Amino acid sequence: MSPELPVLADTRGRALRDLRISVTDRCNFRCVYCMPREVFGADHAFLDRKEVLSLEEIARLAGLFVDRGVRKIRLTGGEPLVRRGLETLVEKLAAIPGLEDLSLTTNGSLLTPARARALRAAGLRRITVSLDALDDVVFKRINDVNFPVSGVLRAIDAAAEADLAPVKVNMVVKGGGNEDQIVPMARQFRGTGHIVRYIEYMDVGNSNGWELADVVPAGEIVRRIDETFPLEPVGANYPGEVAKRWRYRDGAGEIGVISSVSQPFCGGCTRARLSAEGRLYTCLFATSGHDLRAVLRSGADDDEIRARLARIWGRRDDRYSELRTAETRVTGPRALEGARGAQTAARIEMSYIGG
Numbered sequence: 095m096s097p098e099l100p101v102l103a104d105t106r107g108r109a110l111r112d113l114r115i116s117v118t119d120r121c122n123f124r125c126v127y128c129m130p131r132e133v134f135g136a137d138h139a140f141l142d143r144k145e146v147l148s149l150e151e152i153a154r155l156a157g158l159f160v161d162r163g164v165r166k167i168r169l170t171g172g173e174p175l176v177r178r179g180l181e182t183l184v185e186k187l188a189a190i191p192g193l194e195d196l197s198l199t200t201n202g203s204l205l206t207p208a209r210a211r212a213l214r215a216a217g218l219r220r221i222t223v224s225l226d227a228l229d230d231v232v233f234k235r236i237n238d239v240n241f242p243v244s245g246v247l248r249a250i251d252a253a254a255e256a257d258l259a260p261v262k263v264n265m266v267v268k269g270g271g272n273e274d275q276i277v278p279m280a281r282q283f284r285g286t287g288h289i290v291r292y293i294e295y296m297d298v299g300n301s302n303g304w305e306l307a308d309v310v311p312a313g314e315i316v317r318r319i320d321e322t323f324p325l326e327p328v329g330a331n332y333p334g335e336v337a338k339r340w341r342y343r344d345g346a347g348e349i350g351v352i353s354s355v356s357q358p359f360c361g362g363c364t365r366a367r368l369s370a371e372g373r374l375y376t377c378l379f380a381t382s383g384h385d386l387r388a389v390l391r392s393g394a395d396d397d398e399i400r401a402r403l404a405r406i407w408g409r410r411d412d413r414y415s416e417l418r419t420a421e422t423r424v425t426g427p428r429a430l431e432g433a434r435g436a437q438t439a440a441r442i443e444m445s446y447i448g449g
């Protein structure tokens with residue numbers, strides 16, 4: 095770790111604290127809201143191997159980000175478990191002095207008990223497994239590769255048994271798609287120690303045909319669960335926590351709700367995102383990134399790269415969700431009205447940047 099560099103702040107006074115690293119743009123699922131088959135078909139041009147950062151390049155950049163203030167790293171994708179050498183990368187990242195939290199988000203399809211144990215042994219501490227439904231018909235309609243719910247439930251068990259607990263379970267709620275699964279998901283994971291995190295469906299990328307009408311607002315998600323399993327709010331774990339926490343009044347655990355559309359949290363957004371090819375994005379909704387791979391491969395030394403990170407972060411002004419929501423009105427218990435989402439701009443895809 096480099097000695098005592100000042101904390102970076104962007105133009106809105108937000109520090110650089112979190113980094114999401116996408117380790118691949120490939121995935122073995124074709125979730126309809128993320129990599130719809132019509133767009134990500136057999137002829138889709140994924141990144142070439144030499145375009146993707148090597149494990150060493152990722153680890154070097156991660157260390158420099160930590161020097162510049164990052165304390166939490168989450169590995170994502172595409173599907174991070176399709177990346178060869180993932181455990182080696184985890185080992186390298188876990189060894190970075192000053193990094194306080196290292197986690198991973200996965201669809202669970204490749205998370206066998208042996209892999210969960212290997213990731214834990216390499217230094218991973220926490221894992222999030224995505225699961226959008228408990229009903230097989232609904233889930234298979236979403237993942238579009240006929241993957242069964244039981245496979246993801248086994249992955250969640252494998253993670254817990256490997257001491258990657260508490261496991262967080264991400265459910266993207268899409269109106270008319272899987273909203274009838276909100277309460278069954280709560281029922282399934284209450285009392286297990288796992289934490290379901292309900293995520294409002296976001297207008298990321300250009301290919302999922304997002305419409306505001308498909309968003310079930312966080313307030314409505316909480317209301318539906320509360321009707322069956324009474325809830326009460328819990329304070330944040332730390333300032334700037336993205337998920338709002340609720341706990342079951344009967345002591346059966348807690349849930350999180352991520353209201354990126356109805357109640358955005360740009361004001362506390364301390365997150366940077368690195369794509370698999372080494373582009374740095376300062377917002378999930380950015381249309382262009384900063385090419386750090388070119389900087390790395392030009393032979394830049396650590397000081398130059400740290401200075402580059404400082405310049406990029408120092409100019410950051412993003413607050414896309416706040417601006418979108420300023421055009422949006424909550425018009426009823428389950429309805430939002432207004433913004434259309436910037437479907438016209440060439441924005442990056444969720445599968446490219448990893449959420």
Ligand code: SAM
Nearest residue numbers: 128171172173199200201224264295296444449
């Ligand atoms: N493949 C891994 C997985 O699905 O967990 C990691 C990458 S995936 C892009 C990361 C998270 O983003 C997943 O939990 C996924 O459900 C979520 N996601 C994808 N598209 C989304 C959208 N349009 N709105 C909200 N969340 C989305």
Ligand code: SF4
Nearest residue numbers: 121123125128172201
């Ligand atoms: Fe793959 Fe994850 Fe996107 Fe689904 S959400 S297509 S699993 S990257």
Ligand code: SF4
Nearest residue numbers: 360363377378414415
């Ligand atoms: Fe952060 Fe951009 Fe999301 Fe706002 S819209 S919370 S700035 S990533």
